[in-house]
Amino acid sequence: MKDFAARALNQAQMKGATYADIRIVTRTTQHIAVKNGIVEALEQNESQGFGVRVIANGAWGFAASARVDMREIERVVAQAVAIARASALTKTRDVNLGARIEAHGRFETPVARDPFLVPMQEKIGVLMKADAEMRRVPGIKVARGEMEFQREDKTFASSEGSFITQSIIESGCGIVAMASNLESGEIQVRSHPNSGGRNQVTRGYEFITECRMPENAQRIAEEAVALLSAAQCPSLDAATIILDGSQVALQVHESCGHPIELDRVLGTEAAFAGTSFLTPEKLGNFRYGSDVINITADATIPGGLGTFGFDDEGVAAQKTDIIKNGLFVGYMTSRESAQELKLGHSNGTMRADGWNRIPLIRMTNVSLLPGTWNADDLITSTDDGIWMETNRSWSIDDKRLNFQFGTEMAWEIKSGKKTRMLKNATYTGITPQFWGACDAVANENSWIVWGTPNCGKGQPPQVAHTGHGASPARFRGIRVGVIK
Amino acid sequence: MLGPEKIKELTTQVFALSKADQTEVLVTASERALTRFANSYIHQNVAETNAEVRVRVVYGKKIGVASTNDLSPEGLKRAADTARVIAMLQPDNPDFTSLPSPAPIQNVETYVERTANFSPDQRAHAVSVLCKKAKARGVVAAGAFTTASFEVAVANSLGVFAYHPGSLAEMNTVMMTDNGSGYAARAHADARQINAEAIADEAISKALKARNPTDLEAGEYTVLLEEYAVVDVLNFLDWLSFSAQAVQEDRSFMKGKLGEKVMSENVTIWDDGAAGDAIALPFDYEGVPRQRVTLIEKGIARGIVYDTATAAKDGVASTGHSLPAPNSDGPSAMHLFMAPGETKKSEMLKGVERGVWVTRFWYTRVVHPLQVLITGMTRDGTFLIENGEITRPVKNFRFTTSYLAALNHVRAISQETKLFHEDWSNASRSVPAILVDGFQFTGVTQF
Numbered sequence: 041m042k043d044f045a046a047r048a049l050n051q052a053q054m055k056g057a058t059y060a061d062i063r064i065v066t067r068t069t070q071h072i073a074v075k076n077g078i079v080e081a082l083e084q085n086e087s088q089g090f091g092v093r094v095i096a097n098g099a100w101g102f103a104a105s106a107r108v109d110m111r112e113i114e115r116v117v118a119q120a121v122a123i124a125r126a127s128a129l130t131k132t133r134d135v136n137l138g139a140r141i142e143a144h145g146r147f148e149t150p151v152a153r154d155p156f157l158v159p160m161q162e163k164i165g166v167l168m169k170a171d172a173e174m175r176r177v178p179g180i181k182v183a184r185g186e187m188e189f190q191r192e193d194k195t196f197a198s199s200e201g202s203f204i205t206q207s208i209i210e211s212g213c214g215i216v217a218m219a220s221n222l223e224s225g226e227i228q229v230r231s232h233p234n235s236g237g238r239n240q241v242t243r244g245y246e247f248i249t250e251c252r253m254p255e256n257a258q259r260i261a262e263e264a265v266a267l268l269s270a271a272q273c274p275s276l277d278a279a280t281i282i283l284d285g286s287q288v289a290l291q292v293h294e295s296c297g298h299p300i301e302l303d304r305v306l307g308t309e310a311a312f313a314g315t316s317f318l319t320p321e322k323l324g325n326f327r328y329g330s331d332v333i334n335i336t337a338d339a340t341i342p343g344g345l346g347t348f349g350f351d352d353e354g355v356a357a358q359k360t361d362i363i364k365n366g367l368f369v370g371y372m373t374s375r376e377s378a379q380e381l382k383l384g385h386s387n388g389t390m391r392a393d394g395w396n397r398i399p400l401i402r403m404t405n406v407s408l409l410p411g412t413w414n415a416d417d418l419i420t421s422t423d424d425g426i427w428m429e430t431n432r433s434w435s436i437d438d439k440r441l442n443f444q445f446g447t448e449m450a451w452e453i454k455s456g457k458k459t460r461m462l463k464n465a466t467y468t469g470i471t472p473q474f475w476g477a478c479d480a481v482a483n484e485n486s487w488i489v490w491g492t493p494n495c496g497k498g499q500p501p502q503v504a505h506t507g508h509g510a511s512p513a514r515f516r517g518i519r520v521g522v523i524k
Numbered sequence: 525m526l527g528p529e530k531i532k533e534l535t536t537q538v539f540a541l542s543k544a545d546q547t548e549v550l551v552t553a554s555e556r557a558l559t560r561f562a563n564s565y566i567h568q569n570v571a572e573t574n575a576e577v578r579v580r581v582v583y584g585k586k587i588g589v590a591s592t593n594d595l596s597p598e599g600l601k602r603a604a605d606t607a608r609v610i611a612m613l614q615p616d617n618p619d620f621t622s623l624p625s626p627a628p629i630q631n632v633e634t635y636v637e638r639t640a641n642f643s644p645d646q647r648a649h650a651v652s653v654l655c656k657k658a659k660a661r662g663v664v665a666a667g668a669f670t671t672a673s674f675e676v677a678v679a680n681s682l683g684v685f686a687y688h689p690g691s692l693a694e695m696n697t698v699m700m701t702d703n704g705s706g707y708a709a710r711a712h713a714d715a716r717q718i719n720a721e722a723i724a725d726e727a728i729s730k731a732l733k734a735r736n737p738t739d740l741e742a743g744e745y746t747v748l749l750e751e752y753a754v755v756d757v758l759n760f761l762d763w764l765s766f767s768a769q770a771v772q773e774d775r776s777f778m779k780g781k782l783g784e785k786v787m788s789e790n791v792t793i794w795d796d797g798a799a800g801d802a803i804a805l806p807f808d809y810e811g812v813p814r815q816r817v818t819l820i821e822k823g824i825a826r827g828i829v830y831d832t833a834t835a836a837k838d839g840v841a842s843t844g845h846s847l848p849a850p851n852s853d854g855p856s857a858m859h860l861f862m863a864p865g866e867t868k869k870s871e872m873l874k875g876v877e878r879g880v881w882v883t884r885f886w887y888t889r890v891v892h893p894l895q896v897l898i899t900g901m902t903r904d905g906t907f908l909i910e911n912g913e914i915t916r917p918v919k920n921f922r923f924t925t926s927y928l929a930a931l932n933h934v935r936a937i938s939q940e941t942k943l944f945h946e947d948w949s950n951a952s953r954s955v956p957a958i959l960v961d962g963f964q965f966t967g968v969t970q971f
Binding site for chain 1: 556559561562563566569570571572573574576587589593594602611613615618643645649652667670696697698700773774779852886888889890891892893895900901903922924966967968971
């Protein structure tokens with residue numbers, strides 16, 4: 041690969057590029073899906089290719105090809121340079137990447153059991169057992185389970201002298217039970233360990249075992265059936281709500297992770313993903329949340345879905361303060377955007393979805409740091425409130441201010457105890473007001489790094505895999521329930 | 525472009541490698557380029573060449589799937605071997621009947637050479653039209669211009685061989701002032717049909733009208749939904765309601781409703797993958813010809829779409845709406861059309877005493893699938909309508925409303941339609957604007 045990369049970088053410079061980098065990527069994914077006792081999907085996919093990113097005439101160009109052979113280099117590099125020269129037609133200034141970066145290294149995800157070496161029968165057996173447990177519960181219409189494994193081997197080299205190799209392994213799994221009652225027009229789902237099909241991490245098959253899907257299958261099936269006849273979550277203008285850790289993780293993802301992407305802030309995602317309410321003048325002097333809110337972007341957390349050794353610009357993984365005691369103090373940056381705000385250097389968050397996409401600023405592991413409360417005390421100290429658990433729907437505006445989330449299950453809390461199950465719970469708010477209303481965050485005993493394997497951004501579309509550490513948290517005066 | 529002969533060669537190689545009872549090969553290939561602009565200059569500009577072979581093998585009722593984009597003999601062998609190993613390891617799928625047999629497929633010409641050959645300079649010049657117009661009018665331009673050629677081919681060991689080449693050109697833009705924005709987009713198989721000037725003018729005009737939005741209380745309003753918003757309604761009906769799998773799993777309102785009135789009498793929706801005025805694909809990913817399926821006719825539920833698996837369950841024939849195997853999502857109505865009405869958009873506006881003009885929706889998500897209850901935001905041009913005229917821009921709303929209920933309160937439908945291509949799903953939609961009573965806005969944001 042070294043020769044291949046060197047040839048491409050040399051060709052780019054010969055054709056007039058003032059900067060060039062190349063990523064050579066092979067991605068293998070394995071997907072297993074079981075539904076109602078049948079193995080519905082069993083597939084293994086591999087995708088390989090290389091992408092060359094250049095600056096020529098002061099503007100960006102990128103071209104990529106699946107044909108990883110020496111003959112293809114010349115065509116792809118020439119295409120990238122031609123594209124860069126075309127980009128220069130509308131440029132207002134030259135691209136500035138800041139100080140030269142020369143990095144060398146290798147990163148490998150540590151795994152106890154390589155998921156690609158685990159026998160297929162074992163994986164199918166776990167899913168089938170969980171599936172059977174769910175379908176034993178009367179009233180379950182659909183039981184589903186899935187596992188997803190990914191291995192990505194990538195080489196990065198740049199005309200500044202960087203040469204980096206990484207092998208990143210991911211493991212994910214989840215089960216879902218669905219119950220329905222057409223007569224009452226009701227449909228309810230429960231998931232484990234997280235919604236959206238699965239939870240995912242950068243670890244080996246040991247994560248799948250720890251998720252204990254068969255052991256949790258009956259519980260979620262019974263909860264799905266019980267929800268059919270549960271009371272409707274009331275509509276309240278100002279309620280106390282306690283969110284479980286997985287829902288807090290998604291709240292962080294949507295209302296903090298996205299608005300701190302500096303490319304959004306600077307307008308370069310305006311046409312699709314949108315912009316951000318966290319405009320540059322707010323950096324260092326905007327109260328984002330209450331004093332108990334501390335958020336970091338940390339690509340070094342072991343096992344996090346946003347964990348790696350180097351980003352796709354060759355910048356080493358870092359931990360960055362984002363919100364400190366409620367104050368907004370940091371963005372996620374790239375080399376170019378860091379220069380635009382005169383922030384010195386990139387904090388290493390440029391990530392590309394495979395060989396055929398350019399890197400964009402993407403979340404690493406954006407986490408709400410643990411607070412001081414025992415999780416149980418959040419409930420026992422609440423006189424009147426609602427516990428909400430496991431995301432069901434999520435939506436937020438294009439500046440990341442107005443949001444509405446729904447959860448699979450909720451519980452009414454009266455005098456410090458969960459009293460009755462509630463269905464179709466939703467809550468809504470405005471981001472800084474919502475985080476400002478947080479009065480308690482549970483401690484490290486209930487802090488988990490959740491994975492979001494489906495974060496969309498960019499044109500052409502890219503899907504990023506991001507991590508979010510979170511524990512349960514309590515919020516006061518929140519608008520709840522819009523379903524009549 | 526690989527071309528049909530090269531693709532046939534690839535599929536023949538895979539058939540020779542496979543010892544399965546039945547074998548299917550899906551080949552997808554594309555040359556795709558996208559020029560992206562923001563802050564009125566090109567900031568991302570990319571191109572990619574890719575081709576993938578997806579192999580599905582069947583041993584009795586055991587099925588395995590593997591794919592690769594390494595088209596060398598070694599790569600194809602690896603994919604065929606992996607598919608075989610996967611199939612042999614799994615239990616029987618009692619629902620599987622057979623891969624489909626050959627059937628005549630309509631030829632649809634949607635490949636335009638000049639789109640396939642569109643150069644970076646041509647895209648940059650088209651984008652520069654938008655950027656220059658934006659600067660001249662004091663607004664900021666963002667957006668993307670895509671040109672692509674693609675090939676889809678399906679072959680199986682029962683004799684199916686289906687091949688379709690196509691092209692796509694798509695431009696979208698958001699034009700922004702300090703506190704308002706406007707949107708416009710067009711898609712067509714022929715890049716020459718993408719009129720950058722018209723797109724720029726539409727979005728700039730709207731952005732300027734949207735400056736200084738004012739507060740308007742959330743609540744129930746009559747809404748004029750532009751085509752950009754209506755396409756979202758059809759997307760959710762495809763995903764939640766029109767698929768046989770959703771019906772079979774009790775997740776769709778269409779269950780038990782065929783022949784009954786479910787929407788307003790002026791609403792007719794059908795799917796037609798062979799229509800020349802769509803971004804067509806005349807067969808599905810199993811090689812079955814796509815049938816024209818009437819889903820809603822004058823408000824009455826008439827049909828749903830099938831792939832071979834869901835069709836076998838209901839004892840009917842596939843309508844040619846499969847997604848690539850292995851498919852947990854069920855069939856998809858990828859080429860939806862909503863029938864235009866007889867009223868011009870400007871005339872529809874005149875009939876509104878008090879309402880809201882919505883340019884498009886954003887970040888829409890399912891709250892309740894059976895009710896098609898959706899939450900989302902308005903974006904890029906939201907206006908108050910009073911006495912038949914747009915009177916002022918308003919801050920964007922959050923809505924939580926049933927799209928099904930909305931289609932049951934359609935007062936008027938526009939003569940004009942727009943064609944859309946959905947990047948994420950590769951679907952195409954042709955929709956008019958609609959005037960809907962009783963739309964529920966449940967919140968307001970700060971801009």
